[in-house]
Amino acid sequence: MARLTKKQKEAQAKIDKNKLYSTQEAAAVIKEVSNQKFDGSIDLAIRLGVDPRKANQMVRGVVTLPHGTGKDVKVLALVTPDKEQEAKDAGADFVGLDEYIDKIKGGWTDVDVIVTMPSVMGKIGPLGRVLGPRGLMPNPKTGTVTMDVAKAVSDVKSGKIDFKVDRYGIVHASVAKASFDPSMIADNANELLKTIVKLKPVAAKGTYIKSIYMSSTMSPSVAIDAKALV
DSSP states (O other): OOOOOOHHHHHHTTTTTTBBOOHHHHHHHHHHHOOSOOOOEEEEEEEEEEETTTTGGEEEEEOOOOOOOOSSSOEEEOOOHHHHHHHHHHHHHHHEHHHHHHHHTTOOOOEEEEEEGGGGGHHHGHHHHHGGGGGGOGGGGGBBBOOOOHHHHHHHHEEEEEEEEEESSSEEEEEEETTTOOHHHHHHHHHHHHHHHOOOHHHHHHOSSSEEEETTTTOEEEEOOOGGOO
């Protein structure tokens, strides 16, 4: 087992492993122990009492974080010429269609989100092998396949994120940056958690939210009181 550094020991000493924190308390503690020289991400790991292998227990959704993510999200708008200006005005970083489809076929995926229109999904479908594993495939359920391209781009730029339970029943999501005030971190975390509570599948039995942990890049994690959310 790797030895802990002095900073890691100091950080762990500030966290009570026997305590379940509120989101506000957790945000304050994580903020205190996030002593990296860069602005790390604040992440949540939410373990759910669902079986993701069953379609009626899949948990997936979108949420707009009240204070944004703190990230400069790069958006590609794959649209027809009549929608290009709309996408540019909304803040899309890359706008076009055929030329970007060719770039993606060549292995280019230097974007965070792709927004497109229903009418061009036929061209984008074959890119699934490249985009799917990277979580970049546009999807109507996440609002990234729409005729309202401007709103889709604007939502993503302002802090809209999509999340999906993984095969282990855990939702992983970045909700803030370590530079955010604790109240902003807590607000964003609460917004995500409230959304996940609302998405509880009818088929899910027993305890829905089993555990919640908050951490920042390279920091210890803090347990959050899940019972306070239900």
